[in-house]
Structures are given as C-alpha cells and as structure tokens.
Amino acid sequence: MHFKIKYKDKNARLGELITAHSSFQTPAFMPVGTAAAVKSLDANDLSKLLDAKIILANTYHLFLRPGAEVIKRLGGLHSFTGFKGSFLTDSGGFQAFSLSKNSKPSEEGIAFKSHIDGSLHLFTPKSVLDTQYALNSDLMMILDDLIALPAKKDRIDLSVKRTIKWAKQSIKYHKERQKEGIGLTQNIFAIIQGGTDYEARRLCANELAGLGFDGLAIGGLSVGEENQAMYDTVEALMPFMPENRPRYLMGVGSPEDLVENVERGVDLFDCVMPTRNARNGTLFTKEGRLNIKRAEFIGKDDPIELNCECYTCKHYSKGYLNHLFRAKELSFFRLASLHNLHYYLSIMKSMQVAIKEGKFSEFKRDFYHKRSS
Numbered sequence: 001m002h003f004k005i006k007y008k009d010k011n012a013r014l015g016e017l018i019t020a021h022s023s024f025q026t027p028a029f030m031p032v033g034t035a036a037a038v039k040s041l042d043a044n045d046l047s048k049l050l051d052a053k054i055i056l057a058n059t060y061h062l063f064l065r066p067g068a069e070v071i072k073r074l075g076g077l078h079s080f081t082g083f084k085g086s087f088l089t090d091s092g093g094f095q096a097f098s099l100s101k102n103s104k105p106s107e108e109g110i111a112f113k114s115h116i117d118g119s120l121h122l123f124t125p126k127s128v129l130d131t132q133y134a135l136n137s138d139l140m141m142i143l144d145d146l147i148a149l150p151a152k153k154d155r156i157d158l159s160v161k162r163t164i165k166w167a168k169q170s171i172k173y174h175k176e177r178q179k180e181g182i183g184l185t186q187n188i189f190a191i192i193q194g195g196t197d198y199e200a201r202r203l204c205a206n207e208l209a210g211l212g213f214d215g216l217a218i219g220g221l222s223v224g225e226e227n228q229a230m231y232d233t234v235e236a237l238m239p240f241m242p243e244n245r246p247r248y249l250m251g252v253g254s255p256e257d258l259v260e261n262v263e264r265g266v267d268l269f270d271c272v273m274p275t276r277n278a279r280n281g282t283l284f285t286k287e288g289r290l291n292i293k294r295a296e297f298i299g300k301d302d303p304i305e306l307n308c309e310c311y312t313c314k315h316y317s318k319g320y321l322n323h324l325f326r327a328k329e330l331s332f333f334r335l336a337s338l339h340n341l342h343y344y345l346s347i348m349k350s351m352q353v354a355i356k357e358g359k360f361s362e363f364k365r366d367f368y369h370k371r372s373s
C-alpha cells in the first residue's frame with residue numbers, strides 16, 4: 001500500500017491511497033457491502049455508474065455464510081464479486097458483539113453464537129486475520145475489544161488494555177504470515193478504542209501508533225453518543241495519529257458527519273446510511289433529505305435533484321420513483337441506492353477539490369447554507 005498526503009487545508013487532508021487493486025484519492029467514502037454485495041447493486045453499478053474505487057465487506061457475515069474458504073476457492077472477494085477495486089474488511093468483532101445475543105469477550109477473543117443458526121464460534125486476533133487472508137481483502141482490520149457507550153471507567157480501561165494486547169498479537173502474526181508468503185499485498189489497520197474518555201483514547205492511539213500498522217482506525221464511536229461528543233473525541237485524537245498513515249473513522253456517518261470529520265483530519269469513512277436510507281425512501285440532496293414516498297411527489301416529472309449527474313436522476317422522475325416505492329417494485333432499491341451513493345461519493349470529491357484549492361471553510365459554509373435555505 002502506498003499513501004501520500006498531497007495537500008492540506010488546516011487539518012483537512014487530500015491524500016492518495018494505492019492498493020494492489022485500485023488507486024484513489026482521500027478523503028474517501030466506502031459503500032458497505034455487508035455480505036459481499038452492496039445491497040441491490042452489482043459490480044457494474046459500483047464501478048461504471050458510481051466510479052467507486054473501494055468498498056467494504058463484513059468478515060462476520062462472510063465467515064458464517066458462505067464461509068471464507070468458499071470465497072477463497074472462488075478466487076477471493078474480487079473474483080467472487082466481480083468488483084475489481086479495493087476491499088476493506090472489518091474484523092467481524094463488531095457484528096459478533098452487536099448481532100449475537102450471547103457474545104462474550106475474554107482475554108482470548110470474542111466468543112459468540114451465530115445469529116443464523118446458533119452455532120458457537122470464537123474470534124481471536126489470529127483467526128480473524130486468517131479469515132481475511134482467505135478473503136484477500138486489501139485493507140484488513142484487526143480484532144479489538146469494543147464496548148457500548150456509555151461505559152464505566154474500568155470497562156473502558158480494560159477495553160483499551162485488551163485492544164493493545166490484541167494489536168501486538170495481530171501485527172506479530174501478520175509479519176510471520178507475510179514471511180511465509182501469505183497476505184503479501186494485504187494491509188493491516190489497528191483500531192483505537194477508549195469510548196469518549198480522551199485519556200484512554202490517547203493512551204490507546206499512542207501505543208498503536210508505535211506498532212507499525214499500515215493505518216489506524218477510530219472505532220467505537222457513532223454507537224449512541226451525541227454527535228458533538230464524537231467530533232470532540234476525533235479532534236482530541238488527531239494529534240496522536242501518525243500524519244503519514246490513513247485515518248479511518250469506522251461506521252460514520254451522515255453527510256454532516258463526513259464534513260465535520262474531514263475538517264478534523266479523517267481520511268476514510270464507511271456507513272450503511274446512504275443505502276439503508278435509500279431502501280426506506282429517504283434520499284439525500286444538497287438541500288437536505290427528501291422522503292420520496294410522500295404524496296406531494298405523485299406525478300412530479302422533475303428528478304430527485306436538478307443537475308445531479310447520477311444514473312437515476314438522468315433517467316427518472318420523482319413521480320416514477322414515488323410510484324416504484326409505493327408499488328413495492330424492487331428496482332426502487334437500486335435506483336434510490338445509486339442516487340444516495342452518488343451523493344455521498346460526490347461530497348467526497350467536492351471536499352477533495354476544496355482541500356486542494358485551500359477553500360475547505362468556504363465549502364463547509366456553502367454545504368450548511370444550502371441545507372438551511
């Protein structure tokens with residue numbers, strides 16, 4: 001992996017990230033392909049219609065179904081899905097924690113019951129990397145000990161201690177595997193935990209920054225805390241994250257969250273919001289959110305957003321999309337997802353241009369102004 005910061009506007013960064021499968025500019029947003037599919041879209045939609053260079057797939061889901069070995073036999077994620085850009089895979093820890101009723105973290109790893117058939121499994125720092133070697137993702141996340149917020153101080157401290165311990169085991173294991181010729185083109189990111197406790201977060205960031213990971217992520221945010229608490233935590237952490245490595249804020253967020261965190265120096269994002277909202281009929285526009293199912297859109301012949309360059313806006317009216325939603329037509333999911341992802345990817349491109357031109361604060365003012373007018 002090659003990563004270089006090309007321009008800075010205060011703390012906002014325009015970078016270039018090159019993996020074995022794609023090269024792209026940051027700040028970047030990664031559409032979420034939970035089960036090796038961005039819901040309702042295929043590889044052609046992602047590459048040709050959206051020009052997405054990197055997407056995310058969830059290790060937990062793929063581990064349980066169809067199984068990492070099945071994907072490996074079919075050539076890894078790129079060959080399996082037909083998407084030739086980059087993949088980031090998470091460790092699976094978050095879903096083991098959030099989807100399983102009986103998830104139990106211990107010093108060894110996270111034991112959990114499958115949400116599909118109730119079978120018992122254990123994710124360890126080594127096992128989640130083995131799964132990701134089989135998937136052949138470009139960016140791999142290590143196992144971390146995440147906690148729900150708010151959390152008590154002693155649980156936060158334990159989470160940080162365990163996360164650092166697992167990070168040391170993970171990087172050691174990754175180096176050993178690479179010596180054996182496994183995962184040579186794969187990169188490894190560690191995850192900073194610590195809730196909204198700045199001291200715990202800084203301690204975690206400091207320790208992880210010295211371990212030689214290819215990038216650092218901020219995990220355990222956007223799990224119920226106030227937006228401002230998230231922004232403040234990110235801001236407090238930035239001086240402790242290596243300048244020359246990508247910074248990834250996991251699972252965040254709304255368009256406003258993207259703008260606020262790019263301003264603070266974040267490079268990578270992922271979130272289900274654009275696709276999940278699309279399926280519920282909520283569409284993002286420069287003026288804010290629009291609910292396409294409302295009666296006011298029946299028979300309207302203008303697109304979701306004038307001047308939107310997306311496939312959906314170029315071909316279809318609000319009236320047609322309103323009809324598809326109300327008639328429960330499956331094509332609605334695809335067309336709405338294309339628009340929302342195009343909107344997200346366009347914001348990232350606009351921010352890249354603004355950073356390059358040294359006009360990020362003007363961009364931000366304009367972004368909020370259009371929403372309030």
Ligand SMILES: [Zn+2]
Binds near residue numbers: 311312
């Ligand atoms: Zn559009």
